[in-house]
Amino acid sequence: MSIYRYFILNVLYILFCIPIVTIPAATGGLFATARKYAYDDDVPILSTFWSGFCENWKQSTVVGFLFLFILGIAYGDSRIIAWLRLTSGREAAICLICAVLMSLSILLHAYPLMVHMRLTTRQVLVNAIRLNFVKPHLTVVGLGMVAGMGYLSAAYPVLFLTCTCSVLSSALFRIVDRKLEVVIKLSHGHLPITVLDQSNPSSRPHSVQ
Numbered sequence: 001m002s003i004y005r006y007f008i009l010n011v012l013y014i015l016f017c018i019p020i021v022t023i024p025a026a027t028g029g030l031f032a033t034a035r036k037y038a039y040d041d042d043v044p045i046l047s048t049f050w051s052g053f054c055e056n057w058k059q060s061t062v063v064g065f066l067f068l069f070i071l072g073i074a075y076g077d078s079r080i081i082a083w084l085r086l087t088s089g090r091e092a093a094i095c096l097i098c099a100v101l102m103s104l105s106i107l108l109h110a111y112p113l114m115v116h117m118r119l120t121t122r123q124v125l126v127n128a129i130r131l132n133f134v135k136p137h138l139t140v141v142g143l144g145m146v147a148g149m150g151y152l153s154a155a156y157p158v159l160f161l162t163c164t165c166s167v168l169s170s171a172l173f174r175i176v177d178r179k180l181e182v183v184i185k186l187s188h189g190h191l192p193i194t195v196l197d198q199s200n201p202s203s204r205p206h207s208v209q
Helices: 002-017 023-039 045-083 089-116 121-131 136-155 157-162 164-187
Strands: none
Touching: 002 023, 002 045, 002 157, 002 164, 023 045, 023 089, 023 164, 045 089, 045 121, 089 121, 089 136, 089 164, 121 164, 136 157, 136 164, 157 164
16 A cells, blocks of 8 residues: 555646646645644545645745755856866866755755644745755655665666656655654754754644744
């Protein structure tokens, strides 16, 4: 049943991504479903995905296109730097890779936060940046999982069509959930960090500033 659910969720996500502009909103629906899976094995896939898609489409789209814009600027800057020969091509490529990894790590925290908490877009981005430095080895693990699954999906496209996106979303949500547990424990010591309430299976909690 778990394999079946991951397969259906993956296919559903790909179908909703076909119009291209709906990719960010579909990602919101994907992570919303992954969140429910983290607490309950018996989840209605279509209704949960559609609910997450509709509830988070605006914030998901803003965050998704914001990071696309940032990556576009980073790529354009690297090309300009290489063209002006201000640095070597290898150094420009390294800077671009670093910018992509940092943006990707923030993005991978932003979507789980978005479906897990009631936050403004600014709060989502700020807390996504902060969570990168909470258990940073988990951030590295998350990026490694994305890179590994991306490589396997390129080598075996059937994986992308059947399970890559759904499995990754579930794993990444669990990583962010573990980080949130640490944040909540640290907040009890009155550290200068945004406090985020723990979630429950039935509804998203409000943030506590």
